[in-house]
């Protein structure tokens with residue numbers, strides 16, 4: 032029989048744990064529809080792809096002490112886990128402003144929270160860098176609380192198109208907002224060996240900064256492109272070939288983590304925008320307003336600590352965290368991404 036009618040569209044088959052491309056992973060792209068699979072993955076101490084597990088939620092909520100009617104800001108909306116907890120506490124009468132620079136994940140999170148009953152009357156989401164926190168305060172008035180959960184979300188890391196992970200092939204991008212600025216690949220194209228060494232030292236204390244910078248810059252000078260995640264990973268591996276075989280695998284992995292982090296910090300100007308955010312914070316907080324900052328990198332934590340202490344000495348903050356709060360051992364066991372987290376807080380005088 033000759034049947035010319037078009038075949039019905041088929042859902043792409045989910046091939047267990049190894050679908051060919053991220054776009055085929057419909058479970059990861061819509062985790063909310065697969066509650067059982069998500070629960071199973073979390074029980075195994077892993078983060079389901081396409082989701083982000085919020086860190087130190089209890090500790091943050093206890094400190095922020097949000098009550099109905101308050102107005103606050105979640106400066107790093109991400110998957111919206113912290114926002115959701117804040118929203119539950121500030122209704123009725125309150126309002127949450129939430130910012131993120133990610134133009135892809137932000138609308139998905141807004142929609143998810145709206146489906147949970149938090150529409151624009153209580154949740155105002157803005158695609159904006161938190162360095163412009165003064166613009167939020169100009170609209171919202173003095174803020175009772177602010178949270179910043181720095182760095183990247185698991186959704187960003189898991190999506191190969193974003194280039195955050197050296198474990199999967201993807202464009203070497205690393206921008207939180209890929210529609211502005213230069214990608215990591217573009218940055219490498221024109222960087223000098225000296226500037227690259229400096230970047231690797233300042234942004235992530237890379238001990239092998241010399242051979243790695245040399246390998247990258249000479250490869251590009253010879254006309255070999257480094258424009259994908261695995262091309263960079265391979266270059267780092269080649270640069271570390273002189274390391275004895277026993278330690279090499281682990282050293283290469285750690286250097287890859289640090290180099291990707293250093294490039295991410297650079298292309299997103301992460302230290303610069305954090306400095307601006309910290310400078311502006313006292314002016315946007317209401318008297319007795321509370322701020323909590325969760326950081327994952329010593330360069331970030333140092334900045335937060337220095338700023339909080341300096342404003343405390345000036346009497347602008349009445350109280351600051353004497354020491355950083357760390358996630359519980361239980362949280363670190365069930366969510367390894369929590370292990371490097373440090374939480375600091377301050378209260379406006």
Ligand SMILES: C[S@@+](CC[C@H](N)C(=O)[O-])C[C@H]1O[C@@H](n2cnc3c(N)ncnc32)[C@H](O)[C@@H]1O
Pocket residue numbers: 083084085086106107108109110111112113114130131132133136159160161162180181182183184185207304
């Ligand atoms: C660790 S995730 C936040 C996760 C979130 N707390 C949750 O519970 O799902 C960090 C988020 O901050 C965003 N981000 C990083 N730097 C930013 C900045 N300067 N301004 C606004 N958003 C930023 C990232 O795009 C990412 O979505």
